[in-house]
Amino acid sequence: MDVDLRKLRYFVAVAEELHFGRAAERLHIAQPVLSRQIRALEDELRAQLFVRTKRATELTPAGRQLLDDARPLLASAEAVRRRVTQAVRGPKTFTVGFMPGITVTPAVRAFAAAHPEVEVEVIRTTWDDQVDVLHDGRVDVSIVRLPIDQQGLSIRPLFEEPRVAMLPSDHRLAGKPVIDIADLADEHLLQEPDAVPEWRDIALELRTRGPKPLPVLRSVEEKLEHVASGTGISILPLSVATFYHRADVAAVPVNDLATNKVCLAWIASRRSRLLYDFANLATTVEWIPQR
Incomplete structure (x- = not known):
């Protein structure tokens, strides 16, 4: 059937x-x-x-x-449709997805210089769709922030960067030069606990009263609005926190947080010379997080 x-x-x-x-x-x-x-x-x-x-x-x-x-x-079927359409219309295009806080310009410019016959496009992704855009064919490669579901993907590490706690500017810990994750044990995290296992392991709300429902947050801007209003705290990569700086939110370094790993990802089954050229080039350029 x-x-x-x-x-x-x-x-x-x-x-x-x-x-x-x-x-x-x-x-x-x-x-x-x-x-x-x-x-x-x-x-x-x-x-x-x-x-x-x-x-x-x-x-x-x-x-x-x-x-x-x-x-x-359905995502695979959509990816097939997109790639066939792309092959028919010409000229060749190559699309790169990237997460907030990451500057893809050096890699894109180097790739475009090596392949002047190819039109290079970029798409900004989110935590929700950074992998979906690969499976449905919207992008050829995606610069992702781990953790992600790596099933069916090839992954190549690019760089790591610190993560910081985002707190309301009037928070008791705002302005501290550095804190420990234990200092945040009684806070409400505006993320899935598994995304910050260091917090999950010591969080009082998970041990006693149970987690509060998480609001639907589709962007960094929405997340920071909730932080500023006092709804909860968030853990973000340093480059994201710096790029989205606002006076009513404080970014505080945390001693014992693992770094955020940034990788290049693509569909493992794809066999494309352009894809492998970009992957090889991506490991040679200097990836500079937005500051």
């Missing part, structure tokens, strides 16, 4: 929205059409994907499994 990618896209929309009406609006189709397509997919898979009540729509165990499998499958 061949799985219809269109039905998979419809399914992912409903699974992410958990609401058929909102999913239909997002897909720009009528809700009855969407419902029929989901029923058809369930018939094809011989599995119930959703439980619908008057109050809510929820994924079944089969639905959760399909969502885990559907996202990378």
Whole structure:
């Protein structure tokens, strides 16, 4: 049985929205059409994907499994479409993704000089999509900040840099020349605890009252707004903290925090001379974090 990618896209929309009406609006189709397509997919898979009540729509165990499998499958299909389109339209383009605080100019200029026939483009990424842009074909290579899901990727280390604690400017620790991670034990971290294992291991809120829900933060600017308002603290690479400097937030060095590792990543299965040329060149240029 061949799985219809269109039905998979419809399914992912409903699974992410958990609401058929909102999913239909997002897909720009009528809700009855969407419902029929989901029923058809369930018939094809011989599995119930959703439980619908008057109050809510929820994924079944089969639905959760399909969502885990559907996202990378759809990303791969989109990557194929993008690369075929790129091959047809010409001239060749090569796209580099990069995270906040990282200056890619030296590597891009050196690559462009070595390949004047190639149009080089850059895309700024976030913690949420720095790997997604590789899998869906938006970029050829991505300058990523670890940790990431490295499955299916080739990784080449580039440099490391310190991380600092971002605190409200009136915080009791603001202005200290350096602190220990233990000094932050009673703070609320505006990140997934696994992203800062040093804090996770000593955090009082994880040991006693349980973690507070994390707000959805899609950018550094949003994260710093929450820090400035006193909602919590954040741990950022030094270059990011410096680049996004603001008077109402203090960046404080922390003694016992591991450095942030910056790497070049690309899809391991790809065989492209341009890709390998950029990867080899990336290890020879001087990577200067934004200051």
